[in-house]
Amino acid sequence: MKIILLLFILATSIATSHGLDLDHGIDYNILPLRLKSGSGGHYIKGITCSSWRLGVEAHNIIDWKTIPQECEDYVGNYILGEQYRADSKAVISEAYLYAKSLNLTKDGKNIWVFDIDETSLSNLQYYANHGFGVEPFNATAFNEWVELGEAPALPESKKLYKKLLSLGIKIAFLTGRSESQRDITAKNLKDAGYYKYEKLVVKDTVKYKGKTAVTYKSAEREKLEQEGYRIIGNIGDQWSDILGTNTGNRTFKLPDPLYYIA
Numbered sequence: 091m092k093i094i095l096l097l098f099i100l101a102t103s104i105a106t107s108h109g110l111d112l113d114h115g116i117d118y119n120i121l122p123l124r125l126k127s128g129s130g131g132h133y134i135k136g137i138t139c140s141s142w143r144l145g146v147e148a149h150n151i152i153d154w155k156t157i158p159q160e161c162e163d164y165v166g167n168y169i170l171g172e173q174y175r176a177d178s179k180a181v182i183s184e185a186y187l188y189a190k191s192l193n194l195t196k197d198g199k200n201i202w203v204f205d206i207d208e209t210s211l212s213n214l215q216y217y218a219n220h221g222f223g224v225e226p227f228n229a230t231a232f233n234e235w236v237e238l239g240e241a242p243a244l245p246e247s248k249k250l251y252k253k254l255l256s257l258g259i260k261i262a263f264l265t266g267r268s269e270s271q272r273d274i275t276a277k278n279l280k281d282a283g284y285y286k287y288e289k290l291v292v293k294d295t296v297k298y299k300g301k302t303a304v305t306y307k308s309a310e311r312e313k314l315e316q317e318g319y320r321i322i323g324n325i326g327d328q329w330s331d332i333l334g335t336n337t338g339n340r341t342f343k344l345p346d347p348l349y350y351i352a
């Protein structure tokens with residue numbers, strides 16, 4: 091009896107000390123677990139960096155300019171560690187299962203739209219050299235990196251690319267890179283193993299001057315459909331790759347906590 095009473099008192103005191111007390115802002119954890127360091131436990135404006143990243147991926151946090159300074163290490167660890175690859179793999183796996191399930195008309199008109207930067211090719215080397223989120227984006231320096239044509243393929247995306255080809259689905263690259271970067275981009279794609287594709291759509295910077303990526307990409311996808319292609323899938327790392335019109339039958343969003351393009 092004494093033991094039962096003691097256990098009751100103990101249980102009550104644990105429940106009280108760890109109870110959800112959101113009104114007083116004392117306990118944010120649903121379960122009384124302590125965050126391990128490195129698991130997203132840095133706080134910015136009352137949220138952790140992992141919550142910030144989730145907000146970014148879910149498109150709840152939009153129009154952000156740089157990674158919050160407090161989350162620079164967190165994002166660096168995420169992107170250079172195993173989780174970025176694992177998250178990408180989860181996306182690619184769903185995309186492949188979907189593609190494989192389709193019973194497509196074999197008329198050569200089924201296409202899958204791939205974005206390029208941080209979808210097909212990785213600019214991680216550039217960001218690793220320049221720091222994750224410390225300095226504001228420097229277009230001159232970034233274009234110098236693009237001109238090197240040395241961006242490697244994102245391994246999971248390349249797997250999807252190959253599997254789609256084997257299913258008889260054609261590939262259209264649709265990128266915010268400009269017409270002046272077409273040749274180096276084509277060479278970079280080829281060197282990275284993307285040797286076969288139907289289209290490489292680059293941005294006409296005069297026509298789309300001042301327009302958002304959503305507007306540009308929607309218009310170019312519409313053109314593809316007018317040419318008779320059926321966009322059965324569409325994959326990108328930015329929401330602006332998959333929002334707008336003519337988005338395709340299904341869209342897939344790869345992780346990218348490095349930058350935001352409207």
Ligand SMILES: *[C@@H]1O[C@H](CO)[C@@H](O)[C@H](O)[C@H]1NC(C)=O
Nearest residue numbers: 190191192193194195196197
């Ligand atoms: C696939 O499509 C073809 C032609 O539209 C149809 O004849 C066939 O029954 C379909 N197969 C399956 C498994 O749905």
Ligand SMILES: *[C@@H]1O[C@H](CO)[C@@H](O)[C@H](O)[C@H]1NC(C)=O
Nearest residue numbers: 225227228229230231232234
């Ligand atoms: C941007 O990059 C260019 C080329 O590397 C460099 O010359 C320039 O100083 C940089 N600008 C800023 C503001 O850091």
Ligand SMILES: *[C@@H]1O[C@H](CO)[C@@H](O)[C@H](O)[C@H]1NC(C)=O
Nearest residue numbers: 192193194320321322338339
């Ligand atoms: C794609 O969507 C269109 C329009 O809703 C539909 O007619 C078509 O069957 C869909 N194709 C696939 C492969 O799901």
Ligand SMILES: [Mg+2]
Nearest residue numbers: 205207208327
């Ligand atoms: Mg991209």
